[in-house]
Amino acid sequence: MKYKRILLKLSGEALNGGDKSHVIDSDILVKFAKEIKKVVDAGVEIAIVIGGGNIYRGATADSGIDRTQGDYMGMLATVINGMAIQSVLENHDIQTRLLSAIKMEQIAEPFIRRRAIRHLEKGRVVIFGAGTGNPFFSTDSGGALRANEIEADVLLKGTNVDGVYTADPRKDPNAVKYDEISFTDAINKGLKVMDKTAFTLCQENSLPIIVFDMNGEGNLLKVVSGEKVGTLVKD
Ligand SMILES: Nc1ncnc2c1ncn2[C@@H]1O[C@H](COP(=O)(O)OP(=O)(O)OP(=O)(O)O)[C@@H](O)[C@H]1O
Numbered sequence: 004m005k006y007k008r009i010l011l012k013l014s015g016e017a018l019n020g021g022d023k024s025h026v027i028d029s030d031i032l033v034k035f036a037k038e039i040k041k042v043v044d045a046g047v048e049i050a051i052v053i054g055g056g057n058i059y060r061g062a063t064a065d066s067g068i069d070r071t072q073g074d075y076m077g078m079l080a081t082v083i084n085g086m087a088i089q090s091v092l093e094n095h096d097i098q099t100r101l102l103s104a105i106k107m108e109q110i111a112e113p114f115i116r117r118r119a120i121r122h123l124e125k126g127r128v129v130i131f132g133a134g135t136g137n138p139f140f141s142t143d144s145g146g147a148l149r150a151n152e153i154e155a156d157v158l159l160k161g162t163n164v165d166g167v168y169t170a171d172p173r174k175d176p177n178a179v180k181y182d183e184i185s186f187t188d189a190i191n192k193g194l195k196v197m198d199k200t201a202f203t204l205c206q207e208n209s210l211p212i213i214v215f216d217m218n219g220e221g222n223l224l225k226v227v228s229g230e231k232v233g234t235l236v237k238d
């Protein structure tokens with residue numbers, strides 16, 4: 004395998020399978036668990052950060068709720084998704100630990116970096132809940148932060164598009180996919196596939212990012228073994 008320790012950022016929004024009447028589609032969770040198991044069985048250490056977009060996003064919520072309060076609600080949403088993925092991974096005989104950036108000891112360990120690394124070394128999949136634990140951030144930034152903290156070899160953004168495009172491919176049919184792009188170009192061109200904070204944190208610490216389609220069967224394993232899938236973002 005090309006990468007020995009990875010941080011997989013999963014989109015929360017992907018969990019509803021495009022159907023907003025569902026919060027979590029169990030078929031999608033099972034599909035993700037099967038993909039993750041292939042990589043666990045290959046001996047790769049995996050940490051996961053999951054978004055909360057299927058439940059709540061503080062920044063875009065237009066409900067008269069204060070931004071900071073909304074952001075904390077969004078962080079709680081990521082813990083709900085983390086609990087869901089934990090359960091389904093365990094149903095597939097994968098050992099897991101959920102670590103939360105906001106203390107909630109009945110359901111998750113508090114985030115302690117050294118413990119997270121120890122769990123990874125023991126072959127457990129570590130799920131980081133509640134993003135960075137701070138409002139005004141996103142789970143992309145949380146993923147970038149945790150990836151750097153655990154000294155992951157790569158940050159993998161498993162999403163519903165197959166890479167980084169010149170514009171949002173869901174809005175612009177003429178958008179063209181990059182096989183590779185530099186952090187500077189991704190930031191300067193204002194590409195919205197990840198937020199600037201996440202790109203900057205990875206750029207400053209020379210941590211490559213690969214954006215790929217998590218729905219493609221075998222894609223995660225291909226990415227981890229070094230096959231050219233998705234878009235590589237690096238210096
Ligand atoms: N230049 C671009 N290239 C590729 N995707 C783009 C681009 N600009 C915007 N996007 C959008 O970015 C989205 C990828 O982000 P994703 O849905 O995983 O977001 P997220 O904010 O991490 O999700 P969540 O908050 O649900 O976890 C795609 O759905 C795609 O439509």
Ligand SMILES: O=c1ccn([C@@H]2O[C@H](COP(=O)(O)O)[C@@H](O)[C@H]2O)c(=O)[nH]1
Nearest residue numbers: 054055060061074077078134135141142
């Ligand atoms: O560090 C963080 C992470 C997340 N939030 C809030 O949670 C939601 C959901 O996360 P997504 O990355 O959008 O999936 C986000 O919109 C923020 O409101 C946060 O405040 N801090």
